[in-house]
Amino acid sequence: MSSDVVFFYIYGLVALAGAIGLVTAPRLVHAVMSLLATLLSVAALYLLMGSEFLAAMQLFVYGGAVTVLALFVLMLTNPEQNSAGRSGRGIVLTAGGLCVVLFGLLSTALMRGQWNIGAVRVHDTESLATILFSRYVLPFELAGLVLTIALIGAIVLAREDDMPDVVASPESQLADEAGDVA
């Protein structure tokens, strides 16, 4: 058993424990923290595969931004409503059975598959950059567009309604301010 396998089992167990904690923790803060444990160990698994750029991106995007965003939303919304109870026993049992069956099917299919591929470890940051900026340069730019549109949409959605309207003409805003002063 090489050290790779030992590290894989350590990080894999942490990831699984975090995922189970995310589903079962009664309080949402603990659920988000469990999600953080899962995301960090998935970043470590990317390192084990030899793709260190993906590990860094996982740390920045998921471990940093997504977790902090979820915690912010948790603090902005009402915590008592957020810890709304679980679904009924029937739903939990049905969903659990469904997921166990799904996992059984997936794992038997994966076990049967002949993946006779050696452990090839290449530091692939350079090839990733090459392919992102040559073959996939149009999807890359479109991804930037998608992010911009999504963030503008998020700001528009989450804005307070009684804030001054952005599209209001300067004259009417001046008139409003004059009225306020008067």
Place this chain on the structure above:
Amino acid sequence: MTLGLNHFLILAAALFCIGIFGVLTSKSALRVVICVELILNAVNLNLAAFSAYVAPKEAVGASFVIFLMVVAAAEVGLALALIITLNRTSDISAIDSMSRMKG
């Protein structure tokens, strides 16, 4: 015993199934969103594993992981903005009771 592709694939399948279970059973909207994040992470792990083991010279799967991260970030931003808006306008965060748009 060396670290093979199967290890990563089965771990990703387990994470995927746990995420689906969370989406199906949890009532709080925020938990549903972060369970979707977990599902997307499992898919990312699959893509990265195939990229590292099947085609390590050409990082096609790794570039798909980057695009999926972009989509996941956009999704979580929009979903959390929706949660804030719903919480402000209707004091509802249990997703079972979000039924205003039903016909």
